[in-house]
Amino acid sequence: MSIWLASNPWLTVVYGIIVLAIVACVVVFTPWSIALFTFREGLRKKTLIGFLILSILVIFGSMFMTAMMYDTGGTVATDVDVKLIKDICITAVSIFGVLIAIFISASVVPTEIENKVIYTVLSKPVRRFQYLLGKFVGVQITVLVNLLLMGVLFSIALYIKEPIFPRMLLYSIFLTYFEFLIVSAFTFAVAAASTSAVLPTIAGLFIYITGNLTQYLESVVNRSEVSENAADKALGWIAWVLRYTLPDLQNFSLKTQILGLQINDTPKDIQIPNLVVYGMLYALAGYIIAYWVFRRKEL
Amino acid sequence: MKRFPNLILALLTIAALALGALQGYRVRNLREADAFYRWLVTASTQLRVFGTITPELETEEAERFMDRELFDRVADKADNTLPDTPVLEDDVDDATGEPYPKLVRYTRTLSTGSLSEENESSGAAIKANPEQVKRDAEVWRFARSDALAQERADFIKFRREKRLATVGNQIGVADIYRNQETPVSIGQMFLGFRKLAAGLVWIQVDEAFHTGDVQRMVPLMRTTVLLDPNFVDAYLIGAWHLAYNLTAQMPETPEYKKDYIPQDCDWVGNKERAYYAAVNFLKDGIRNNPRDYRLYFDLGYAIYAEKLHDHMNAVTYLTEATKQRHESWVRRMLYHNLQANGQFEEARAGWEDYLRANPGHAVAQRMIPINTALIKERDAEEFGAKADKMALQAKQARADGQEAQAAQLDTEAEELGKQKDALLAEARNIYTELNATEAKGDQFAQARLWRMHALELHKEGRTLEALALLRQARMEVSTFFDEASDMIIDMCIKADLPLNVSERKRLIEIQQTREARAAKPIDIATRLFQYNAAEDVWRQDGYENQQTTVLTPASKTLAALRKDQPVIDQFIGLGDNVFFELSGQWYEFHKTTRLGNT
Numbered sequence: 086m087s088i089w090l091a092s093n094p095w096l097t098v099v100y101g102i103i104v105l106a107i108v109a110c111v112v113v114f115t116p117w118s119i120a121l122f123t124f125r126e127g128l129r130k131k132t133l134i135g136f137l138i139l140s141i142l143v144i145f146g147s148m149f150m151t152a153m154m155y156d157t158g159g160t161v162a163t164d165v166d167v168k169l170i171k172d173i174c175i176t177a178v179s180i181f182g183v184l185i186a187i188f189i190s191a192s193v194v195p196t197e198i199e200n201k202v203i204y205t206v207l208s209k210p211v212r213r214f215q216y217l218l219g220k221f222v223g224v225q226i227t228v229l230v231n232l233l234l235m236g237v238l239f240s241i242a243l244y245i246k247e248p249i250f251p252r253m254l255l256y257s258i259f260l261t262y263f264e265f266l267i268v269s270a271f272t273f274a275v276a277a278a279s280t281s282a283v284l285p286t287i288a289g290l291f292i293y294i295t296g297n298l299t300q301y302l303e304s305v306v307n308r309s310e311v312s313e314n315a316a317d318k319a320l321g322w323i324a325w326v327l328r329y330t331l332p333d334l335q336n337f338s339l340k341t342q343i344l345g346l347q348i349n350d351t352p353k354d355i356q357i358p359n360l361v362v363y364g365m366l367y368a369l370a371g372y373i374i375a376y377w378v379f380r381r382k383e384l
Numbered sequence: 385m386k387r388f389p390n391l392i393l394a395l396l397t398i399a400a401l402a403l404g405a406l407q408g409y410r411v412r413n414l415r416e417a418d419a420f421y422r423w424l425v426t427a428s429t430q431l432r433v434f435g436t437i438t439p440e441l442e443t444e445e446a447e448r449f450m451d452r453e454l455f456d457r458v459a460d461k462a463d464n465t466l467p468d469t470p471v472l473e474d475d476v477d478d479a480t481g482e483p484y485p486k487l488v489r490y491t492r493t494l495s496t497g498s499l500s501e502e503n504e505s506s507g508a509a510i511k512a513n514p515e516q517v518k519r520d521a522e523v524w525r526f527a528r529s530d531a532l533a534q535e536r537a538d539f540i541k542f543r544r545e546k547r548l549a550t551v552g553n554q555i556g557v558a559d560i561y562r563n564q565e566t567p568v569s570i571g572q573m574f575l576g577f578r579k580l581a582a583g584l585v586w587i588q589v590d591e592a593f594h595t596g597d598v599q600r601m602v603p604l605m606r607t608t609v610l611l612d613p614n615f616v617d618a619y620l621i622g623a624w625h626l627a628y629n630l631t632a633q634m635p636e637t638p639e640y641k642k643d644y645i646p647q648d649c650d651w652v653g654n655k656e657r658a659y660y661a662a663v664n665f666l667k668d669g670i671r672n673n674p675r676d677y678r679l680y681f682d683l684g685y686a687i688y689a690e691k692l693h694d695h696m697n698a699v700t701y702l703t704e705a706t707k708q709r710h711e712s713w714v715r716r717m718l719y720h721n722l723q724a725n726g727q728f729e730e731a732r733a734g735w736e737d738y739l740r741a742n743p744g745h746a747v748a749q750r751m752i753p754i755n756t757a758l759i760k761e762r763d764a765e766e767f768g769a770k771a772d773k774m775a776l777q778a779k780q781a782r783a784d785g786q787e788a789q790a791a792q793l794d795t796e797a798e799e800l801g802k803q804k805d806a807l808l809a810e811a812r813n814i815y816t817e818l819n820a821t822e823a824k825g826d827q828f829a830q831a832r833l834w835r836m837h838a839l840e841l842h843k844e845g846r847t848l849e850a851l852a853l854l855r856q857a858r859m860e861v862s863t864f865f866d867e868a869s870d871m872i873i874d875m876c877i878k879a880d881l882p883l884n885v886s887e888r889k890r891l892i893e894i895q896q897t898r899e900a901r902a903a904k905p906i907d908i909a910t911r912l913f914q915y916n917a918a919e920d921v922w923r924q925d926g927y928e929n930q931q932t933t934v935l936t937p938a939s940k941t942l943a944a945l946r947k948d949q950p951v952i953d954q955f956i957g958l959g960d961n962v963f964f965e966l967s968g969q970w971y972e973f974h975k976t977t978r979l980g981n982t
Contacts, residue, residue, distance in 0.1 A: 176580040330405050332408070342614075359411050377397065
């Protein structure tokens with residue numbers, strides 16, 4: 086059964102259909118005017134611009150850090166400086182990118198409630214799920230544009246050091262986006278229930294940290310298996326459910342692996358599309374929760 | 385939706401989460417298959433290079449590990465599952481003459497052919513062999529297939545139980561962040577940014593190196609590769625620091641004070657301890673990155689050849705480096721080491737191939753006649769030894785009154801002597817020609833000519849002239865120094881001539897070493913070895929003039945035996961002449977020739 090689930094080609098087809106359906110729904114039902122307005126509003130936010138500037142500083146700062154390193158010799162050429170630039174830059178993109186995703190996802194709906202713009206919008210022939218979808222898509226466009234900007238700067242920094250087109254970087258940035266998508270969707274769900282941006286921001290950070298630590302639950306499961314205590318068994322069962330239900334953001338560590346990919350390394354052909362589907366499904370869950378809490382919300 | 389909105393939304397949420405969880409399961413499975421695939425490549429490479437998957441392990445220790453058993457199960461399934469491919473030249477095990485198992489053939493890196501230096505160093509050569517890409521994809525499909533579900537599950541289980549030695553155990557990589565039972569892994573602690581953490585630790589290593597804080601470097605280097613086992617440059621530079629910078633100020637340990645360490649297969653002093661730490665560090669790198677030629681190259685050339693002067697192991701690793709995608713100098717270093725290991729035919733064939741790919745290459749053009757001449761010198765030495773033996777037998781026969789037999793032996797010895805002279809004359813012609821082609825003369829050829837001339841003078845009884853020639857020659861050609869010095873000592877002793885201070889010192893050290901070794905038998909793998917100082921021979925207890933098979937570093941029999949029974953390395957590491965028994969057969973190993981080391 087487990088193998089059937091893991092590698093059945095028909096299941097892959099089903100997933101393909103689901104993903105296409107999600108994309109089609111987004112394209113058809115999104116009120117693009119709301120999405121574009123949210124995007125333009127997002128670009129004006131000073132906090133996001135601040136994060137972007139900081140990320141640019143870190144990306145180009147990485148070149149100074151490695152410039153101070155000497156060639157320590159050896160019999161073969163080494164590319165430590167290029168590797169360090171890659172690692173520093175992808176970390177900067179991930180940290181500042183996720184902060185941008187959290188801050189914007191946490192603030193779009195509560196801000197509109199706070200400044201009462203939401204009343205004007207919802208008085209128009211726009212349904213609540215469409216309003217939320219527009220906001221969510223707008224957030225994603227903002228995150229994508231920021232990510233692309235950082236990716237371009239990262240490529241320039243890398244190209245200065247090593248004049249080869251960094252093809253794997255595109256895959257890495259692409260995967261990073263789907264990690265942000267999950268964090269952003271769940272933060273958005275919390276934001277839909279909140280009237281202030283503070284709580285969803287804290288929740289977003291918590292989601293990001295927890296998402297990176299879910300593998301810890303596996304050791305809880307393993308330890309409960311060898312324990313005779315009923316409480317431990319129950320705890321193990323809860324850990325098992327959480328382990329398999331909560332999104333595991335460590336799966337996206339492939340984004341750093343492929344940056345240092347050797348020519349003869351493991352083929353990544355099917356891992357990337359599978360991670361894309363993974364990100365989209367959890368984003369869908371996040372959006373449904375957001376709509377669920379926002380549907381009957383007293384405004 | 386209108387009647388039961390909450391119920392429908394709850395169901396939709398559960399459905400989305402369930403689908404996500406299922407997809408998470410599939411992703412996790414893929415990541416496990418990825419780890420399994422990497423392990424297959426590592427285990428196959430180890431098997432191909434060493435004949436065993438866990439060469440570093442003792443027999444008793446190996447029983448605990450499941451690497452071989454698991455690999456054999458996978459290899460059996462691969463034979464039936466992977467598509468048939470023609471057996472290529474490199475698919476055959478040189479030692480046994482048999483093709484490798486299908487899985488090993490599939491996972492080995494295919495050669496990109498005899499590329500010219502220009503093409504090899506350009507971007508064009510970096511593209512992988514298309515057949516290689518196809519084979520990798522086949523193995524990857526196989527690694528994640530239903531057919532290997534049980535093996536994959538066992539792989540995860542054994543890895544968790546620390547029963548796989550090939551996933552990087554030298555510095556506990558497996559113990560820290562690959563072990564599911566560890567409460568919090570390093571990877572999780574850094575929220576997925578452990579590669580950055582590795583980079584930052586590496587900056588500290590760099591700083592420690594430039595401030596001379598060498599002691600601090602070693603733990604930092606180990607932390608770096610612990611955080612990022614795919615940081616190949618850290619392995620390379622780390623090993624370089626250990627073998628070169630850490631030992632730069634260390635005094636040499638006198639031979640007689642060194643200890644025999646069976647795991648290292650060598651007599652080890654302070655410097656050697658650092659060299660073998662570098663060896664282990666690089667081997668750990670190879671386990672984690674089995675397809676990076678730089679690790680094999682540095683291990684073979686920078687450590688084994690340059691530091692330990694172990695050309696046999698250097699050839700093993702450099703050969704493997706050339707089987708991965710590599711730069712052109714790697715092959716050149718392999719051919720130099722083949723020559724240093726006495727494998728002149730292989731070295732010459734390699735240089736000929738290199739010259740075909742790089743027409744007009746100056747070094748290849750020079751090394752082909754050099755190896756030809758060395759083959760002739762070696763054969764001449766063999767003929768000379770046989771002629772001397774026959775002359776002795778003739779003398780004995782004459783003393784026994786068997787005049788006819790003595791006369792026949794004399795004739796045969798004379799014939800062999802002629803053949804020897806003819807070969808030496810041919811070698812001399814090659815060296816003379818080579819020396820004449822260079823404006824400043826060819827140092828190697830010149831040294832060989834001086835050596836031949838000195839030996840002739842010595843044979844004619846003109847030892848003082850021979851010594852004068854050798855003393856001058858070793859100063860003119862630095863790489864000839866050791867060989868010439870040994871010849872000088874040997875000639876002086878035979879002619880009962882006085883030695884100078886440094887030569888006497890060298891003799892005393894040899895004497896002290898022999899006494900120290902004779903005083904202490906060595907126990908290796910339940911065998912006891914005794915040293916005979918007079919003959920400079922190590923003999924396993926129980927040897928009583930049995931029939932033996934002669935082994936030299938260049939012999940194919942030794943290569944096959946090393947793959948079949950790696951414990952042999954611990955025996956032959958004892959000294960230049962070792963007698964030992966293996967599976968009921970007695971062997972004698974001789975590591976004598978200096979030919980080609982000049």
